[in-house]
Amino acid sequence: MIIAAGLLVGFGTRLGGGCTSGHGICGVARLSSRSIAATVIFMLTAIATVAVTRHVLGG
Amino acid sequence: MPMIASLLCGLIFGAGLLISGMVQPTKVLGFLDIFGAWDPSLAVVMAAALAVSVPGFMLANGRSRPLLTARSIWPTKRDIDLPLIVGAALFGIGWGLVGLCPGPALESLATLSPGIIAFVAAMAAGMALHDFWQKLQPKLRNQAAVANADG
Numbered sequence: 747m748i749i750a751a752g753l754l755v756g757f758g759t760r761l762g763g764g765c766t767s768g769h770g771i772c773g774v775a776r777l778s779s780r781s782i783a784a785t786v787i788f789m790l791t792a793i794a795t796v797a798v799t800r801h802v803l804g805g
Numbered sequence: 806m807p808m809i810a811s812l813l814c815g816l817i818f819g820a821g822l823l824i825s826g827m828v829q830p831t832k833v834l835g836f837l838d839i840f841g842a843w844d845p846s847l848a849v850v851m852a853a854a855l856a857v858s859v860p861g862f863m864l865a866n867g868r869s870r871p872l873l874t875a876r877s878i879w880p881t882k883r884d885i886d887l888p889l890i891v892g893a894a895l896f897g898i899g900w901g902l903v904g905l906c907p908g909p910a911l912e913s914l915a916t917l918s919p920g921i922i923a924f925v926a927a928m929a930a931g932m933a934l935h936d937f938w939q940k941l942q943p944k945l946r947n948q949a950a951v952a953n954a955d956g
Contacts, residue, residue, distance in 0.1 A: 796834055
């Protein structure tokens with residue numbers, strides 16, 4: 747699980763060009779439309795992932 | 806001098822992640838768990854970070870060049886393309902699985918916990934895999950073009 751998550755975080759940040767700090771803080775602070783889109787998308791998929799692992803699978 | 810500035814910025818950023826609880830995966834997962842026992846406190850952290858960075862970037866934007874280097878380097882891409890969408894989505898899934906994103910993961914290496922070391926190693930592998938895949942792509946496209954030409 748840790749390995750899979752690490753791979754996704756590494757691959758995703760490179761492909762998407764940023765992470766929580768890069769897009770979420772610096773990009774949003776610059777009002778970059780790319781960063782605002784990225785932040786909305788990764789917040790939504792992260793929330794959905796937690797919802798599935800905690801409440802659907804009951805981990 | 807730029808080196809000292811980098812060191813200071815790193816120290817401030819690291820201290821912020823540590824004090825705010827961004828380095829605690831359980832706290833991050835609690836923040837993302839809006840359908841369960843939601844802990845909204847990290848939203849305050851993001852808001853406070855923006856309260857500092859928005860005026861900071863406005864100040865930087867108004868200057869012709871940074872204080873310590875010859876020229877400003879701003880991101881140039883403007884379009885919301887497929888790599889951005891897919892990359893952000895994959896990153897969000899990984900973040901939601903364990904509650905670690907790159908900054909806090911690197912900072913947590915200081916704990917020498919085997920789980921953190923495994924995560925950072927996998928993260929580096931994911932980045933390397935992406936770069937390898939990017940290098941491979943033009944080759945694949947050329948091969949496809951050749952195949953089409955023959956057909």
